[in-house]
Amino acid sequence: MQKREMWGSRTGFVMAAVGSAIGLGNIWRFPYMVYDNGGGAFLIPYFAAMLIAGIPFMILEFGLGKKFIGSAPKVFSSISRKWEWLGWWQVMVSFIITTYYAVVVAWALNYFVLAFFQGWGTAPKDFFFTKFLAATDSPLHWGSVRPEILIATAAAWFLTIFAVFTGVKSGIERTNKIFMPLLFLLVFVFIGRGLMLPGAVDGLNWLFTPDFSAIKEGKVWADAFGQIFYSLSIGFAIMLSYASYLPEESDISNNACMTVFINCGFSIISGIMIFSVLGYMAQQQGVPISKIATSGVGLAFITLPTAINLMPAPIFFGTLFFLALSVAGLSSMISLNEVVVAALMEKMNISRKKAAVIFCSVGFLISIVFTTGGGLLLLDIVDHFINNFGVLIGGVIEIIFVAWFCRVDDLRAYINSSSEIKIGGLWSLSIRFVAPAMLCFMLVSNFVGDVSKNYGGYSGTATLAFGWSTLFVCIAFAAFCSRHNHAFALIENTNRNFLKRS
Structure with missing residues (x-):
């Protein structure tokens, strides 16, 4: 087995974890979520979700990754080989997300x-829709590959795989030490100029004016927990892999809190910017904000360019915004790449460089499908199902398995042994x-919704x-990967008693 890499510094690890958590969703999903769910009042369930679910889950994943020192399949295999499949489920989810996420990054580039x-x-x-994407009217009709999108997709894969290819300290850590300060600088410069525009304060009033009646609705609380869960990159192997490179003396709880607070702070800053x-x-x-407020792809590539056209110095605003969007996307894509590369390295007992080349080659070939005229519709369907079911299923099973079938008090003691912030019964309760x-x-709400009605009005064949x-x-x-042990079978495991039934 190769000597395991380590983060070069605590700052480097936190920057990488924050880089994974901060992604496109912080910029184009969170602001609309606040606006659509009671404005400033939404921050009450949002911060509640952060404290009682986001931070505890992040501490859990940091603790598991650091204790069992491995990628997601290795972590769960170390607990019980019967549960290795869960790690591969999460790896596959990350792999699929990467294949279309690269194309969205390509749009931003x-x-x-x-x-x-x-x-x-x-x-x-x-x-x-017409000139850039040459969008078709059905996900079953792909059309032709868009050359400029294909080239940018190749660039996105190259930039992110280069960071993973060169190692944890030399590649991932060094890249995020550049990306994260740059991202915050770009956003703060944008805000500094944007707040001086006429009407900017009105926009912030629309965003933050509280409607406290909204917090009585279950949907608002579900949206708050959903935003925290998806935004923090928990439940699909990223934080398990990153934490596995921590030195033994690393402070788990403090690092987890810092990561969550910085991510959530950036979300609020993004709301101010947008x-x-x-x-x-x-x-x-001369229209109300309700007529133009939107989220997702429409906000980033239609509404914001329209707004930029109306601004003084549109080139300044445009380059600033899309550079920030590109950096946020690339930093998250790096973490998704690492999930798959780390698992391949450990499973096949191959070098990082070889694993990166294998993954990059296969991933890029699949990404080509999303560069076609039907790519946007394909992306929409795959993203909906992989996030609403793939990510959620992995997260639900992981937290139930660890909390109810493992000796979670032993994990808590392990976390506390190297943490300034001690976790207690409230953490276990959460x-x-x-x-x-x-x-x-x-998960149940998503399932009922998609079974009762095809998502997005797409045909049953397409969904x-x-x-x-x-x-x-x-x-x-x-199932296939967990049935072939290979390198995992050679790992000496002294943690089998982590399972309650042991």
Whole structure:
């Protein structure tokens, strides 16, 4: 076995963990989530979810990764070989996300270049769907590959795989030490100028004015827990892998709290950035913000370019925003890459460089499908099912398995042995009851919704072919990999008594 790499510093680890947590969703999902769920009042369930679920789950994953020193399959195999499949489920989920996430990053990279000359023109919506994507009317009709998107996708894969290829300390840590300060700098510069625009304060009022009646609704609380869960990159092997490179004396609880607080702080900062611009846009067009507020792809590639066209110094704002979007996407993609590469290294007992080349080659080939005219619709279906079911199923099973079938008090003692912030009974209560209950509620709600009605109005054929089948691929992959032990079978394990039945 090769000597295991370690983070070069605590700052490097936190930067990498924050880089994984901070992604496109912080910028294009969180602001609209606040706006649509009671404004400032949404921050009450949001911070509650952060404290009683986000931080406890993050501490759990940091603790597992550091204690069992391995990728997700190795962690669960170390507890019981019968549970190795769960790690491979999470690895496959991360792999699938990477294949289409790379294309979204490619869109951002393309728009960064376009921003230098406002290449999206005076009608950003028509440009995005017709000229840029050449979008088809069905996910079953792919059309042709878009050359500029394909080239940018290759660039996204190259940039992220290079960080993973060169190692934990030399690649991932060094890259995130550049990316994270750069990202915050870009956003703060954007905010500093954006807040001086007329109408910006009106936008912030729309965002933060509280509607306290909203917090009585169960949906608002579910959205708050969902935002925390998805935003923190927990439940799909990233934090397990990253924590496995921590030195023995590392402070688990403190690192987890720092990661969560920085991520959530960035989400709020992103809300200020986005809604200050929307406030200006609404004033310029003479319409209420409710008419233009949106989230996701539409916000990033249609609404914001429209707003940028109306701004003074549009090239400045455009390049700043899309560079920030690109950096946020690349930092998250690096972490997704590491999940798969780490698992391949340990399972096949091969070098990091070889594992990176294998993964990059296969991943890039699959990504090509999402660069076609039907790529946006394919991406929409796959993303919906892999996030609403793939990620959630892995997270639910992981937390229930560890909290109820393992000696969680032993894990708590292990975490406390090297942590300044000591966790107690409230932490155990959260991972045993609160977090599993909310995740199960979300999973059941998603399942009922998608069984009763096809997602997004797509045909049953499309949702079966690209949605439900994606989950079956995860199951098959997890079952296949867990039946072939290879290198894992050679690992001396002294932690079998972590299971309660031992």
